[in-house]
Amino acid sequence: MADYIDLNGAEQEFGDTAAQREVRENDRQYVFHSWSAQGQINPLPIAKGEGVRMWDYDGNEYLDFSSQLVNLNLGHQHPGLVKAIQEQAGRLATIQPALANDVRGELAKRIVEHSFEGARSVFFTNGGADAIEYAVRLARQSTGKRKILTRYRSYHGSTGTAITMTGEPRRWANDVIDGEVCHFFGPYAYRSAFWAETPEQETERALKHLEEQIILEGASTIAAVVLESVTGTNGVLVPPPGYLAGVRDICDRHGILMICDEVMVGFGRTGEWFAYQGFDVTPDLVTFAKGVNSGYVPLGGVVISEKIHNAFEDRSFPGGLTYSGHPLACAAGVATFDIFEEEGIIERVRDLGSRVVEPRLKEFLEKHPSVGEYRGKGLFWALELVTDRETREPLVPFNASGEAAAPFNAVVAACKQAGLWPFAAGNRLQIAPPLIISEEDLIKGLDIIDEALTVADSYYTGK
Structure with a gap:
């Protein structure tokens, strides 16, 4: 039995130094890698x-x-995901997003049904950064306000607004692409910015900090507060008791939307379909990607509330993507729901x-x-x-x-x-x-x- 199948579909065995050399040479000669000094890496x-x-x-x-x-x-x-993609490619490999498609609609339905109460629809994107970009655009277009508040110790993607929203060092070299983004401190009890001694103190003081910033920035200028429900790359920071509910309350009192970034933690990672569901909170918009189909075909999206959806009932939403809701990606997404149920x-x-x-x-x-x-x-x-x-x-x-x-x-x-x-x-x-x-x-x-x-x-x- 072969160890692996090569680029040409041929069966190969491990230890083929010539094959490995070719892969390395092609990579180093022709592939430009993200977040890297090209001459200092050897993937x-x-x-x-x-x-x-x-x-x-x-x-x-x-x-x-x-x-x-x-x-x-x-x-x-995973055989279920591979089969779904193969079968979809055999019957309809692609179709543009302005046309209705069975697998796209089925996946959107399942996502809405497994999301928050009041969820209405899904805008599909090509990945997580796109999802953040479009969630912000939906927030700005529906509220008529421009400013976005996000946390330090966060990562939201590397496209224009998304990298500006990112709070960690990968933002630094990218300049300020979106000048209407402001950062604030979120809870991090182990290294508290608020000198808190208990999780409850951390929640209370972090919420007070956020509300003070909203007041000073001007609530009437702020479209949304955006946060990772559970912070991912920057530390797996699980929000302390009451924090997410407190953010929801602050947003409601000041007329601001709450956007939960679930790109990394959505689809089962924390033991919930979406991580925010473990904290008794209802967002206005939710971004997702990664786990929706395990990245077998690029896919992301935004879950949209009824209120925001209805803001575009009689006026056009100014945005779109050629591959929005790509059938191959959506087929793997539908299969993901089936596999989650079958395998518990x-x-x-x-x-x-x-x-x-x-x-x-x-x-x-x-x-x-x-x-x-x-x-x-x-x-x-x-x-x-x-x-x-x-x-x-x-x-x-x-x-x-x-x-x-x-x-x-x-x-x-x-x-x-x-x-x-x-x-x-x-x-x-x-x-x-x-x-x-x-x-x-x-x-x-x-x-x-x-x-x-x-x-x-x-x-x-x-x-």
Whole structure:
């Protein structure tokens, strides 16, 4: 039996150095990579992915604990998703968005039915950044106001308004593309900007900060507050009790829309169809992408409330995309709903998160001095690594690179050497495996992280 199938459909075996060399050469000669200095990278060629694993051309196996970019919720090569795409390609490969399409309409219906009370329709995009762009446009067009408030420690995409809304360092070099975006501090109890001593204090003070900023910016100028329901790349920051409901209340009192960015955490990642559903809150607009079809074909979108939908009943919405609601992408989206039901994905995420992951991370906290805090929900967790628990000094400085990032890079290298591909960001190891992962593989991955944390411990300088 062949190890993998090559570009020409031929069966191949691992260890083909010529094939690997060609992949590397083509990549380095012709592919321009995102977020990278092109001469300083050497991307690993991947020959095969299956379930929760991927293999390089030498046959080295990696347990994918990052779900690629936290999009591969149903894993590599899920037969249900592959079949749906193949069957859709066989009957209607593409159709423009101004025409009605059965699979597009079916997916929109299912998304609305699984979203918030009062949801009315879905505008489909090509991915998460597009979804953010269009959610903002919907908010501005429907309210007649321009200003958008978003948080520091956030990532919303790399297109124009989306990168301006992003609160983390990837925004810095992109200038101010949208001058009507303002940032505010969200809750982060472990490194509180508000000197809070309890989660309840963090909620109270973070909400007071937000409302003061709204007053000073002028509520009459603000179209929407946009936030990740659970912050993703910037730390798996689960909102403290009452925070999201408090934001909803502030928005209602000041006539501002609330937009939940669910691009990373939607579709089961936290044990809910959408993460905001775990916090008893109803948004006005919701963005999604990634998990809607595990990225098998690019797809994103915005769930739109009845009120905002009705604002465009008698006037045209000024926006559109050639591939909005692409049938191949939507077919995989419909199949995702079927697979979630058939395989009990939501229930197993809740079970594995609470029964397997959380107790094990508690053990890490007790065992490894370099673990300052663990936090998360479902199959989405973070280990915050420090060199001193008392001062909470991070393992590496904020936005570290080069030699300054060496300690964290050593931890990541230890994971990869042991056969685990981690989700690494800042001074955190973040845990985000495919939602189909078996309990056995989940434990195996956690065992590898357990061992890799001894590397982090070697840099510990506290008492």
